[in-house]
Amino acid sequence: DRGCYQSGYPQAAKYAEVFVDANRPDDSGSATNWASAKRTIGSGLAVTATGGICRVAEGAYSDTIILPRLVTVEGAGQGVSVTSSWYVAACPETNSCIRGLQLSGGIYGVFASGNGHVVEQCSIFSNYVGVYFTVPIYSGSRLTALRSLIVSNSKHGIYASQGVLTLENCLIAANGGDGVQQYSDNAGRSTYLVHCTVADNGSDGYEHTHNFQYPVYVTNSIFTRNAGYGYKRTSGASYGHAIAYSCVSGNGTGEIYGPNITLGSGVITNQSPALASGSYQLSEASPCVDSGTDTGVSVDAAGRPRPIVGRKPLTGSGFDMGCYELVPRVKGSVFVMR
Numbered sequence: 001d002r003g004c005y006q007s008g009y010p011q012a013a014k015y016a017e018v019f020v021d022a023n024r025p026d027d028s029g030s031a032t033n034w035a036s037a038k039r040t041i042g043s044g045l046a047v048t049a050t051g052g053i054c055r056v057a058e059g060a061y062s063d064t065i066i067l068p069r070l071v072t073v074e075g076a077g078q079g080v081s082v083t084s085s086w087y088v089a090a091c092p093e094t095n096s097c098i099r100g101l102q103l104s105g106g107i108y109g110v111f112a113s114g115n116g117h118v119v120e121q122c123s124i125f126s127n128y129v130g131v132y133f134t135v136p137i138y139s140g141s142r143l144t145a146l147r148s149l150i151v152s153n154s155k156h157g158i159y160a161s162q163g164v165l166t167l168e169n170c171l172i173a174a175n176g177g178d179g180v181q182q183y184s185d186n187a188g189r190s191t192y193l194v195h196c197t198v199a200d201n202g203s204d205g206y207e208h209t210h211n212f213q214y215p216v217y218v219t220n221s222i223f224t225r226n227a228g229y230g231y232k233r234t235s236g237a238s239y240g241h242a243i244a245y246s247c248v249s250g251n252g253t254g255e256i257y258g259p260n261i262t263l264g265s266g267v268i269t270n271q272s273p274a275l276a277s278g279s280y281q282l283s284e285a286s287p288c289v290d291s292g293t294d295t296g297v298s299v300d301a302a303g304r305p306r307p308i309v310g311r312k313p314l315t316g317s318g319f320d321m322g323c324y325e326l327v328p329r330v331k332g333s334v335f336v337m338r
Helices: 042-045
Strands: 013-020 048-062 072-083 085-093 097-099 102-104 108-114 119-120 123-125 131-136 141-148 150-151 158-161 164-168 171-172 180-183 189-192 198-199 206-209 216-219 222-224 229-232 241-244 254-257 261-263
Touching: 013 042, 042 048, 042 072, 072 085, 085 102, 102 108, 108 123, 123 131, 131 150, 158 164, 164 180, 198 216, 222 229, 229 241
Parallel strands: 013 048, 048 072, 072 097, 072 102, 085 108, 097 119, 102 123, 108 131, 119 141, 123 150, 131 158, 141 164, 150 171, 158 180, 164 189, 171 198, 180 206, 189 216, 198 222, 206 229, 216 241, 229 254, 241 261
Antiparallel strands: none
16 A cells, blocks of 8 residues: 555455356355355455465466466366466466466466466467566576476467576477577576477577576477577577487477587487377387486376386386377287177
């Protein structure tokens, strides 16, 4: 409030667990269970306590989600669709989490500032930019995306200005610009890409611009069929980028470009990753099968366990590159019932 005194009006009660359902008639319910759920996500978040969770039932929502600090919004099923013509989801504070939502139709699918935000098990598509992350210079603020599909956005899949990223088990594909574009200046912390598939983007798969004073680590990831470079660095900072156990192959302009990029063990640059037809899954003939390394990631983007061992028992590590772990065909007899 303006002035030296806070309003004497009582504040609305807030709850650690709140419920939202698009099929409710209005927002008059208390939101403390499904029977009293709010109709709109914004009304649900307004009564979610710090550290609480707002559970959203399956359905179609036309909301701009603005997450308070330390609050999680979570889809209660696979069909929670949120559309907006501006920000579909905005994280203006710190340590908020978006989980299990489909976010589409906006200028930004997710707009985030501040540190500690997590995007988990989301599908972010048909926006101008899928995820737009911007923070003050030198802040070292981090955004984490886990097991998410960031696809078919008209510009970049992910754009990060000054912040650092952790991307794990993400498919970043078929976006009109770069899959990931990162502009950072002395952010103070490292960026990590682990078990990501970055493919079919209209420019570079990953592009890093400006001076980055801490390393970028890429492990168990695939960069393929991007129109520009698979992996590109246009900055000249002293700290290097390290790529290991990854496939950077089959890109339009070239595979890897820029200074201070170290290729470690297990990097494939001269073989196609052999993705399955019409899919970003690996085919059984892919050189990326059983060619990764253990990073402590125990599931893939689809929730299947990592690793599935025994496909190349003499040479394979059991961990596949990319966001999906190959599920081998079951061998055995086929019976035809007439």
